[in-house]
Amino acid sequence: MMWRVGTVVALHDETPTARTITLQVADWPSHVAGQHVDVRLTAPDGYSAVRSYSLASAPNAEGRVELTVECLADGEVSPYLTQELAVGERLELRGPIGGWFVWRSRQTEPIQLIAGGSGIVPLMGMIRSRAAAGGTEPFRLLYSVKEPGAVIYRDELQAISDRVDSVTLAYVYTRATPRGWPRPPGRIDASVIAETTWSSKLIPTCYVCGPTSFVESAAALLVACGNRPDKIRTERFGPTGGRK
Amino acid sequence: MSSPNYDYLDGNAAAGELSKVFAVDITTAAGRCAECGTTKCLAEAHLYMHGPGLVARCPACEHVLLRLVNVREHMFLDVRGMIYLRLDTSRSQQAS
Amino acid sequence: MGTVSRGFFGRRTVADVKLPPGQYLTTDFPVLSAGPTPKIALEKWEFTVDDGTNVLRRWNWKSFRELPTENITADLHCVTRWSKLGTHWEGVSLDTILGEIESDAEYAVVRSYGDYTTNLPLADLRNKQAWIAFRFDDEDLAPEHGGPARLLIPHLYLWKSAKWVRGIRLMHEDQPGFWESLGYHDYGDPWREQRYSGDE
Numbered sequence: 445m446m447w448r449v450g451t452v453v454a455l456h457d458e459t460p461t462a463r464t465i466t467l468q469v470a471d472w473p474s475h476v477a478g479q480h481v482d483v484r485l486t487a488p489d490g491y492s493a494v495r496s497y498s499l500a501s502a503p504n505a506e507g508r509v510e511l512t513v514e515c516l517a518d519g520e521v522s523p524y525l526t527q528e529l530a531v532g533e534r535l536e537l538r539g540p541i542g543g544w545f546v547w548r549s550r551q552t553e554p555i556q557l558i559a560g561g562s563g564i565v566p567l568m569g570m571i572r573s574r575a576a577a578g579g580t581e582p583f584r585l586l587y588s589v590k591e592p593g594a595v596i597y598r599d600e601l602q603a604i605s606d607r608v609d610s611v612t613l614a615y616v617y618t619r620a621t622p623r624g625w626p627r628p629p630g631r632i633d634a635s636v637i638a639e640t641t642w643s644s645k646l647i648p649t650c651y652v653c654g655p656t657s658f659v660e661s662a663a664a665l666l667v668a669c670g671n672r673p674d675k676i677r678t679e680r681f682g683p684t685g686g687r688k
Numbered sequence: 689m690s691s692p693n694y695d696y697l698d699g700n701a702a703a704g705e706l707s708k709v710f711a712v713d714i715t716t717a718a719g720r721c722a723e724c725g726t727t728k729c730l731a732e733a734h735l736y737m738h739g740p741g742l743v744a745r746c747p748a749c750e751h752v753l754l755r756l757v758n759v760r761e762h763m764f765l766d767v768r769g770m771i772y773l774r775l776d777t778s779r780s781q782q783a784s
Numbered sequence: 785m786g787t788v789s790r791g792f793f794g795r796r797t798v799a800d801v802k803l804p805p806g807q808y809l810t811t812d813f814p815v816l817s818a819g820p821t822p823k824i825a826l827e828k829w830e831f832t833v834d835d836g837t838n839v840l841r842r843w844n845w846k847s848f849r850e851l852p853t854e855n856i857t858a859d860l861h862c863v864t865r866w867s868k869l870g871t872h873w874e875g876v877s878l879d880t881i882l883g884e885i886e887s888d889a890e891y892a893v894v895r896s897y898g899d900y901t902t903n904l905p906l907a908d909l910r911n912k913q914a915w916i917a918f919r920f921d922d923e924d925l926a927p928e929h930g931g932p933a934r935l936l937i938p939h940l941y942l943w944k945s946a947k948w949v950r951g952i953r954l955m956h957e958d959q960p961g962f963w964e965s966l967g968y969h970d971y972g973d974p975w976r977e978q979r980y981s982g983d984e
Contacts, residue, residue: 445707449787482704486786487793491808491865496701518812520795528791536787541703543713544731657694678732680698695817695928739816740863740943740963750820752899757967759980764967 447484447536448472450509455531458596462562463526464500464512467535472507475499477573478546478566478651478679481511481539485521495521498566498653498679499540502576509537512596514562545651545679549574553649554582554642558632558662560654561589563681564596567653571604571611583611584648586640588632588658591620614640632658637665644670649677656680699730702742705756706730709765712775719770723751730754730773795866803867804974810866815928818962822897822927822948829932831916832951833885840885840954845932848916851876856915858938860945861974873936875917878909881952889954893961894935897948901961903970904937904944906954913939916949941972941979 450467457463479499486492501510515526529535547555547570557567564587574581589595595615605613616636617629642648650671652662659680666676699715706714715731726748733744733753741757746769753769767773796808803809826845833841843851856873892906908914917936918925925931930947937944943963964970969978977983 445704447786480700484786485789485792485794488788490785491794491796492786493794494704496704524789524792529789533790534787535789538704538707541707542700542731543703543716544729545700545715655694656696656698660694678698679700680696682697683695695815695821734820736817736819738864739818740968741818741966743818745819752819755966757963759967762967766966 445538445541447538449534450537452529452531452533452535453508455529458512459594461515461526461594462512462596463515464510465525465529465535466501467509467511467537469507469509469537472509473540474503474505475509475540476503476543476546476548477570479540479542479569480566481509481537481541483511483521483525484536484538485524486536493521496541499569500565500572501569502572504576512562512565512568545653545677547573547649547651549577549579549581551649552581554646555584556642556648556650556666557583557585558641558650558652558654558666559585559587560652560658560662561594562596563652563654563658563679565653566679567651568597568601570651571601574611575604582642584614584640584642585611586614586616586632586636588616588618588654590618592617592622632662632665634665634668637662637669641666641669647672647675649675651677651679653679654681656682696734696736696745698735699733699744701735701737702730702733702744702756705737705742705758708763710775712777714773714775716776718774719753720772720774721746721749721751721753722769722771724749725771801869804861805977806865806979807861807867807974808865810868813868813871813929814862814864814866816862816864817928817947818900819898824897824932824948826932830950831881831933833881833954834951835887835889835954840887841881841883848876848933849918851880854915856917856936856938858936860938860942862942863968863972863979872921873915873917874919875915875933875936877912878914878916879912881916882910885954887954889956891955891958893953893955893959894944894946894949895951895953896946897950899962900946900948902944902946903955903959903961903964904940905958905971908937908940909952913937939973941969941974943968944972 450469454466480496484494497511500512513525516522659678703715720727736743744754755766757764829845831843859869861867914937918933934947935949
């Protein structure tokens with residue numbers, strides 16, 4: 445798998461800390477929803493750092509690659525990508541990578557997506573992939589964030605969930621909720637799973653992504669309510685929710 | 689004796705490195721732990737990387753399944769922690 | 785060399801200090817591990833010196849903490865290229881630990897809770913070069929940095945300063961440890977840049 449160079453064609457701030465980087469990559473071999481790329485930064489003296497970022501964009505034939513990066517305060521790469529990188533500059537990437545945490549439109553079973561914080565990125569890639577293909581596969585998304593301002597892709601998710609035959613959306617707020625929210629702030633627990641996710645009797649395929657502790661907890665809850673472990677796919681972003 | 693510190697990634701994060709070695713996507717490959725016999729695909733392994741090398745551990749017993757070190761133009765790979773790796777070599781599973 | 789990213793320097797800070805070749809100065813304290821952080825109850829903690837057959841010395845936490853301690857200021861050099869200068873520790877000197885042990889063993893393997901090991905010449909543990917450290921920056925050593933106690937041997941790359949140390953085995957032959965068996969140098973002198981096996 446070789447390193448390719450992408451040119452930054454657009455930057456968009458999703459939240460105060462998360463930015464989407466749109467790259468144009470020549471000879472991009474297309475990708476499958478859920479895959480990621482390795483991004484390599486090289487300093488003028490040759491020092492380099494490599495981090496993985498999930499592909500946010502739906503597969504397309506134009507070589508367009510979108511990454512959404514959450515800035516981690518003590519990160520080495522994410523502050524550069526979210527604050528320093530400018531349109532017109534170039535970025536090295538390797539990929540697309542991964543064959544396990546992927547969704548393909550030939551899958552017809554109900555799909556349960558569970559995102560913690562920036563774990564929404566690959567799942568959004570799946571949602572966009574489904575939309576681009578005009579798919580009507582039954583999708584549910586449970587999205588856990590600290591507070592309303594932390595929701596990435598809020599408007600797009602709203603628009604998608606307003607459509608018929610679409611993705612059913614549920615939010616969980618762990619630190620601060622919108623005014624009038626029926627549930628006090630708190631983490632995903634068994635009752636949230638029971639109320640918002642596909643019944644395990646439907647044998648959904650579940651994709652869980654986010655900080656490692658979030659993923660372990662959510663996956664355990666899915667198993668506890670009857671989902672088979674081999675129907676649960678996970679992608680862990682490490683202790684702080686990002687690969688720094 | 690060990691507690692989950694949630695400081696690990698999973699095998700998905702190793703896929704880029706391992707693509708230098710394996711022509712097929714290794715994260716979907718099933719590995720049988722030599723210590724406890726648990727057989728899971730490598731995407732589910734607990735991955736410790738960004739240190740001197742990459743270490744993939746069994747999610748059930750934390751035994752080392754695989755270790756990888758890049759030394760300049762060479763890569764050292766130790767897979768003794770697995771009794772086997774079962775790779776899908778059908779065309780549809782080729783890594784891009 | 786890859787495509788250069790304008791304005792990217794990583795975590796490094798510019799400094800006028802002299803660092804070992806290929807190292808960069810950092811002000812934070814990265815946590816790098818080969819495995820999960822062991823959780824060791826102090827009432828179960830033990831440190832032993834053995835020769836592979838017999839236990840020559842054994843301490844529990846109580847008896848270990850009765851040993852005389854020293855304050856150490858050390859520069860740390862990690863093989864992943866970061867260096868952190870002037871770190872403050874408190875620990876028990878290996879001269880105290882090895883005490884009057886008489887042995888014709890020339891090497892040692894340092895063993896940790898979990899499965900980590902590292903090897904080095906026994907002489908490098910003696911003569912005020914190594915400590916079993918249990919306090920960092922005036923606080924109990926945090927688990928992610930090797931607490932309750934770790935080896936601190938600053939004249940070698942930091943992978944030799946084994947975290948969660950549990951004992952030392954005296955050896956007649958050099959036996960490569962966790963990283964040394966997979967391409968890293970058996971000795972690891974940062975000033976001679978002995979990162980990988982075969983480096984002079």
